[in-house]
Amino acid sequence: MNKLYFLLILCFFISCKKNQKDTLPKIKKALPAIVITDARTVDIDTALINAYKSETLKQFYLSSDNKTIWGNIKKRTYILSQLKQSDELGLNPNDYKVKKMDIYEKQIDKLNNKQLAEYDLLLTHNFEKYVTHLYEGKLNPKFLYRDWALEDKDLDINTALVKSFNHNTLDSLVKNIQPKSETYIQLLKALKLINSFPDDPISTIESKEKIVLNDTNRALINIKKRLLYWNDMSGKDSLTAIYDNKTFESMKKFQSRHGLVPDGVIGASTIHHLNFSKEKRKHQIIANLERWRWYPNEFAENYFIVNIPDFSLHVVENKDTTAVRNVVVGTSKRKTPVLTSTLKSIVFNPTWTVPPTILKEDVVPAMKRNRNYLKNKNITIYDSAGHEVNPANWNINKPRSYRYIQKPGYYNSLGLIKIMFPNNYSVYLHDTNHRNYFERSNRSLSSGCVRVENPLELAQHILDDSKNWSKDKIDTIIARKKTTSIKITKKYKLYQWYWTAWSKKNQLIFRYDVYDLDEDLYSKLRN
Structure with a gap:
């Protein structure tokens, strides 16, 4: 009996120990030790570290035994130069205490131990902040928008910095941490390009009537000035009020760069884009750089990418664009959500339930x-x-x-087909019964879903099976008007994203900010 009692007590004790172990916080993997080769290092008072209220900073300095690490002038100079020039990447040098660190650097030989420790903390904290901003952006879209659902980006900044520090590859860290997308690279070029333009004391252009070739209108004087400023018109011009052939051809270039129908007719949309100043366009580029840092750094092997303001869908397979479609997106009241997902199925002859x-x-x-x-x-x-x-x-x-x-049919609101993917917004890609909408330049017309031009051809492309899913087979299914769901076997990611600026062949490209997000985002980035 005593033995049984002892066993019960022992089991209870073991059970309690097990529960206690499960409730203990998980300890993060220890950082590799920082290799310090500098002649002068000083101890950092933990009170100085704690003043930052940053667990990341505490963990970082544990790997140096709470000693200063930035005694090497080359490493310090690199960090300071990066932070001072962060505006070239669309960031704000004022976010990184650049002026304060510059004062410390100029007095480096006169700093006492406490000041040296303070400077060291500033270098680490602000460089880590800078690298993090380059990787995932300064702001979190989840706190800005209800209709954005992007995959989280997680960066172990301490491990990344320690490895780069020990291997003298801080420059590689900065380069590799940024998005690899060609659009992002072209955006950086766009920022450099727009900075090369002179200041423009812009005069607002007003014209109540459309201006067509050979018209005479006083507004054309300032219109010509804008075309010359943005290099859509070359050489010199007499700046008359006559809409001549030279201005007409230049206007078509301007319209093409801004996603407008390049017909040379100067209407309200063209006037709207002409009235953008250099500074406003620069704000737009900076806002778009921030967005690209929110997006995943790497693309899937095969994917659909919808650029909402460009009203376009591109299919990319093995880094090659295999299909391009015009699309219709949500209105400003019923926005198309920004999201990342995976295509799952195609539904022919869909029914439509009124949302x-x-x-x-x-x-x-x-x-x-x-x-x-x-x-x-x-x-x-x-x-x-x-x-x-x-x-x-x-x-x-x-x-x-x-x-x-x-019921299914040619005039169903979803048209003849919809393409499904998991999301929390009840949206999908689909055909439409308003097929004439694709002829418009502004296609912000839907209730949130993305309507795709010529979707049956796209379906055949996705299924990629000429034997089982030929055009004739798909036509037969459509003719039956019976709802039929087909699983997509090839893996395609879907990216519904939002960008309104980039560059191409040394030209600035802009799109209408359909949801008025750019200027608000820029303002938040600078506050």
Whole structure:
């Protein structure tokens, strides 16, 4: 009996020990030791480190036994030069205490031990902040936008810095930590390019009427000045108020750079883009650099990428663009979300269930005016038990108690096809019954989903199986008007992203900021 009692006590003790172990915090993997070769090092008072209230900084200096590490003038000079020139990467030198560190550096031989420790902490803290900003941006989009869902980027900054410090590869760290995308690289070139333009005391251009070739309009004098300034018009010009052939051809170049229809007709959209100053365009470039740092650094092998402000979709396979489509995106009230996902299936002949927002803002007001509104659109009303409801018996006071489903067909709101991918916004890529929308230059017209031009050809491309999914086979499925779902076997990532500026062949490229995000983001970056 005593033995049994002893065993019970022992088991209880072991069980308690096990629970205690499970509740202990996990200790991070220790950093490699910092190799210090400098003649002069000083101990850093932990109170100075604690004043930063940074666990990262505490952990970093544990690997140097709380001693200063930046005694090497080459390493210090490199860091200071990077932070001073951080504006060349779209960052703000004022975020990194550059002026304060410059004072310390100029008095380096006169600094006492405490001042040397303070300077060392400033160098480490601000260089780590700088590298982190280059990797994942200064701001977190999750705290800025409700309709952005990007994968988290995680950087072990201490390990990265210690390794680079020990191997004298701080320059490689700065280079490799940044996005690898060609668009990001071209954005950096765009920032350098726009900085080369002189200051522009811009005069606002106003014209109530469209201006076409051979028109005479006083606004053309300032329009010509803007075309000369942005290098869309070359040489000199008499700056007359006549819309001549030279100005007409230059205007088409300007319109093409801004994603407008290059028809030479000067309307409201063209005037809007002409009235951007150099400084505003620079803000736009800096905002876009920040966004690219939020995005994943590496692309998948095969992917779809939608640039929302450019109204375009590109299919890229093995670094080669294999398909390009015009798209329609959400309005400013019903934005297309920014997200990263994976394509899962293609649905031919989809039905369409009216979503809550469209029900509230479109359907209910229309039904109040005309009870046959839904019937005319081939939409059937169902009650909670799944029974069809006659529009005459529809309860105007309880519109959410029904389901509203549109049958498959050429005029279905989703068109003939939708492409599904996991997301929290109930959006997908799909065809449309408004196929004329693709002819417009501003295609911010949908309720959040992305409508794709010529999607059946795209479906055949995705399925990539000429035997089982030939054009004739797909046409046969469409003709049956029966909803058919097909799994996508080839792995494609989907990137729905937002960028409004880049450069190409030493030319600045801009797009209309459809959701008015650029200037607000720039303001937050500089505050």
